[in-house]
Amino acid sequence: MSGAHDYDLIVIGGGTGGNGVARMAANAGWKVASIDSEPHGGTCALRGCDPKKMLIAVTEGVEWAANMKGKGLEAQASVDWPDMIAFKRTFTDVMPGRIEAGLEKAGIDVLHGEARFTGRDSIALNGETLRAKHFHIATGARPMTLSIPGEQHLTTSTEFLDLPERPDRIAFVGGGFIAMEFAHIAKRAGASEVTVLEMMDRPLGPFDPDLVGMLVEATEDLGIDLRTQAKVLEIDKQGDEYAVTVERPTGTQTVTCDMVVHGTGRVPNIDGLNLAAAGVEYGRRGIKVDAAMRTTNPTIFAAGDCADSGLKLTPVSAAEGRVAGKNLLAGKDVRMVKYPPIPSVVFTLPMVATVGLSEAAAREQGLKFDVHFEKTDGWYSSMRVGAKWSGYKVLVEQDTGRILGAHLIGPGSEEQINLFAMAMGAGQTANQIKAMIFAYPSYASDIGSMV
Incomplete structure (x- = not known):
């Protein structure tokens, strides 16, 4: 390492897309620093996927008791919100210490603060200047700015x-992953009024409309007020409550609640990096990277939600980080990111899962395929657990028999979709899937009947 540089590599971002790269470089003998403005761990482990799923696990107990009522299980399940949050903290409170200790054990300098580029090979951090031969950016995403009056009243x-404590009346702005999952959590946890305000015609736009329609029914049956074509115009604080002004085709409405939650989506968290000083180009979708995860400054890489690359999912950021790390260590582009079929799940109850092409996208590509679509609430797997809403839509190409896309709703969907992703990645045909012998009875054993 040149004496002009403090580090061989500085990683900005202590989550999934950054920590793996830092470890790879440190294991190769590089002098590495890892910087995060918050405790290391990233959104998924500390503020997203993992803690969310722990809350969902508690509310699954409520759902299970409701579905099994009159079927032999006599239980009145309810959620103690403070206890549930304490349960979540048994994971989130210890993770930063574990992660940072692991990085330090690998010989990595763990730093905290807001990093800002001051040149192509330098950053400012807490009033000091640090220089490095290489940088890797994995700063993730942040809630998007809505630019509406009263935006400061939104809860992230x-x-x-x-x-x-749980508020009694909650409104969610937006109808994507965050809003739908949190609305289900809040309602099963006992909130009396839960409202979802989605400005488009339906929530969860990227997911299959027929299955989303089933989820909408389930959501409304749960007691959630789901309003579509509802554009939030203003949030006004009135004493201890909030008045949310909403524009709909039928006119202007007001939703009164105790809390308004930001659920409209996230954008790349790059505003404070001063990327122009480093010669790094970026756009609305994030930092511009090529297939090697290299930015327009060849000594700087980026991965995950802050980059204009693949789907904004934790496993994707990890995969992109591995490609960036390999290329960093090689000093040239020896790996290119190639995305396999990537499954995605909305962890509402029922869950909705998808992988591959949607029906609309397959038609736009001019593909010839058969649509296997059926509601499965009468199937044994659903009947056994008292599930009211379950179904599938699988697209099978006519000439080849390959699976173009799979879309699922109901119990077991989050694991079934992984099996579909594996089959699609391996190029298995519908007939090959039908010929497989699965453990029975299991959710996996239903897959052969879906293709």
Whole structure:
């Protein structure tokens, strides 16, 4: 390493897309620093996927008791919100210490603060200047700015996951992953009024409309007020409550609640990096990277939600980080990111899962395929657990028999979709899937009947 540089590599971002790269470089003998403005761990482990799923696990007990009522299980399940949050903290409170200790054990300098580029090979951090031969950016995403009056009154998803007490009336702005999952959590946890305000014609736009229609029915049956074509115009604080002004085709409406939660989506968290000083180009979708995860400054890489690359999912950021790390260590582009079929799940109850092409996308590509679509609430797997809403839509190409896309709703969907992804990645045909012998009875054993 040149004496002009403090480090061989500085990683900005202590989550999934950054920590693996830092470890790879440190294991190769590089002098490495890892910087995060918050405790290391990233959104998924500390403020997103993992803590959210722990809350969902508690509310699954409520759902299970409701579905099994009159079937032999006599239980009145309810959620103690403070206890549930304390349960979540048994994971989130210890993770930063574990992660940072692991990085330090690998010989990595763990730093905290807001990093800002001051040149192509330098950053400012806490009033000091640090220089490095290489940088890797993995700063993730942040809630998007809505630019509406009263936006400062919004509660973020991070804050929602750490609420000491549950509000009784909650409105969610947006109808994507965050809003739908949190609305289901809040309602099963006992909130009397839960409202979801989605400005488009339906929630969860990227997911299959027929299955989303089933989820909408389930959501409304749960007691959630789901309003579509609802554009939030203003949030006004009135004493201890909030008045949310909403524009709909039928006119202007007001939703009164105790908390308004930001659930409209996230954008790349890159505003404070001063990327122009480093010669790094970026756009609306994030930092511009090529297939090697290299930015327009060849000594700087980026991965995950802050980059204009693949789907904004934790496993994707990890895969992109591995490609960036290999190329960093090689000093040239020896690996290119190639995305396999990537499954995605909305962890509402029922869950909705998808992988591959949607029906609309397959038609736009001019592909010839058969649509296997059926509601499965009468199937044994659903009947056994009292599931009211379950079904599938699988697209099978006519000439080849290959699976173009799979879309699922109901119990077991989050694991079934992984099997579909594996089959699609391996190029298995519908007939090959039918010929497989699965453990029975299991959710996996239903897959052969879906293709």
